[in-house]
Amino acid sequence: MLKVFKARAGGNGSGRSRSGRGKAAVTFAARLAVDGVSRRYDQTLALDDVSLEVEPGKILCLLGPSGCGKTTLLRIIAGVEAPSSGSVLIDGQEVAGPNRFVPPEKRGVGLMFQDFALFPHLTILDNVAFGLRSLTKQQAQAEAYAALERVGLGDYERDYPHILSGGQQQRVALARAIAPRPGIVLMDEPFSGLDSQLRESMREETLAIIRESRATCIVVTHDSEEAMRMGDVIALMRDGRVVQTGPAPELYRTPKDLFAARTFSDLNELPARVQGGRAETALGTFAASDFVDGTEVIVCVRQGGIRLLKPGEGTLGRVLDTRFLGDVGLLEIAVEGHEGPILARVRAADMPVRGDELGVGVDEGGVLVFPARND
Numbered sequence: 001m002l003k004v005f006k007a008r009a010g011g012n013g014s015g016r017s018r019s020g021r022g023k024a025a026v027t028f029a030a031r032l033a034v035d036g037v038s039r040r041y042d043q044t045l046a047l048d049d050v051s052l053e054v055e056p057g058k059i060l061c062l063l064g065p066s067g068c069g070k071t072t073l074l075r076i077i078a079g080v081e082a083p084s085s086g087s088v089l090i091d092g093q094e095v096a097g098p099n100r101f102v103p104p105e106k107r108g109v110g111l112m113f114q115d116f117a118l119f120p121h122l123t124i125l126d127n128v129a130f131g132l133r134s135l136t137k138q139q140a141q142a143e144a145y146a147a148l149e150r151v152g153l154g155d156y157e158r159d160y161p162h163i164l165s166g167g168q169q170q171r172v173a174l175a176r177a178i179a180p181r182p183g184i185v186l187m188d189e190p191f192s193g194l195d196s197q198l199r200e201s202m203r204e205e206t207l208a209i210i211r212e213s214r215a216t217c218i219v220v221t222h223d224s225e226e227a228m229r230m231g232d233v234i235a236l237m238r239d240g241r242v243v244q245t246g247p248a249p250e251l252y253r254t255p256k257d258l259f260a261a262r263t264f265s266d267l268n269e270l271p272a273r274v275q276g277g278r279a280e281t282a283l284g285t286f287a288a289s290d291f292v293d294g295t296e297v298i299v300c301v302r303q304g305g306i307r308l309l310k311p312g313e314g315t316l317g318r319v320l321d322t323r324f325l326g327d328v329g330l331l332e333i334a335v336e337g338h339e340g341p342i343l344a345r346v347r348a349a350d351m352p353v354r355g356d357e358l359g360v361g362v363d364e365g366g367v368l369v370f371p372a373r374n375d
């Protein structure tokens with residue numbers, strides 16, 4: 001069996017060249033709205049008044065730390081869980097809410113979970129055909145085969161899941177999710193079981209297949225870079241609530257609070273008190289006109305927003321440590337008046353050496369000021 005697998009697996013492990021792939025069946029993308037949804041489990045308020053809208057054909061990434069309610073929201077949209085209050089609408093029709101509960105199989109929603117959840121006793125084709133029970137067996141197998149072709153695994157139709165690599169199992173799970181041509185595809189941490197290189201290529205392929213299928217898609221992730229790469233829109237969650245929704249550049253450039261800023265950037269955080277609309281820190285004084293005098297704030301300076309100057313310019317600093325990270329270098333710099341090192345990311349070519357004295361400046365465009373109490 002292993003020999004057969006190897007012979008067919010080809011150079012990229014996909015079992016087929018890219019050109020040999022089929023096209024994803026085209027879907028009518030659905031508009032999704034989540035309106036004031038809460039979900040309580042005994043003492044835990046897993047979701048607290050969550051509202052979201054996803055335009056047809058767009059990809060929304062639900063981003064947030066473990067336990068913030070992402071999976072619960074996905075399960076409620078899928079219909080495997082009911083909200084305690086609020087409603088879910090697909091194309092304007094209530095599918096969950098005070099007056100209605102449409103079962104999962106009637107919602108036109110495809111699901112792809114973290115562990116792929118393939119049935120070991122079914123062939124790969126039957127795994128994909130599993131969600132196509134409203135069709136005749138022949139039709140279901142034809143549709144399943146087309147979906148398998150699309151993910152490059154048509155040759156494996158008669159095999160069983162155990163012979164597949166992790167990436168291939170992920171493709172089968174994707175084929176199964178898109179085979180019924182759902183208007184909405186929901187993915188829960190779909191790449192977290194894969195190693196980092198495979199994750200990258202699977203992410204790109206999955207994105208291409210989802211775009212081609214034209215389904216509306218929600219992807220759950222706790223990885224901000226993944227969310228920025230995949231999402232047309234990102235909904236950042238914390239403690240059961242949506243903190244901020246928007247395209248990646250908006251969340252990166254204008255995060256609503258310190259939590260959102262920390263999610264998208266590596267920051268230096270300098271505490272300060274506002275005086276005359278400005279916040280004075282060890283790295284200089286910055287505009288803080290939105291705050292009344294006396295407010296305790298945190299001035300955030302992105303690690304990439306630190307500028308290295310000649311000694312005598314900016315704030316005097318001494319290089320404590322340097323790390324080579326490829327294109328960039330990470331520096332730890334001691335500056336007077338700030339406890340702990342300032343971290344700076346600079347072009348590797350511009351790296352000073354440990355012990356160097358230099359001036360430290362700040363790119364003012366990259367400075368964010370938040371109230372300290374938001375921490």
Ligand code: ADP
Nearest residue numbers: 041044046064065066067068069070071072073
């Ligand atoms: P995430 O997907 O962001 O990691 P979850 O949606 O899984 O978060 O969980 C949100 C919160 O709800 C957590 O505190 C979790 O413990 C709780 N929770 C989720 N499902 C259940 C359940 N079936 N019973 C009790 N608590 C649950």
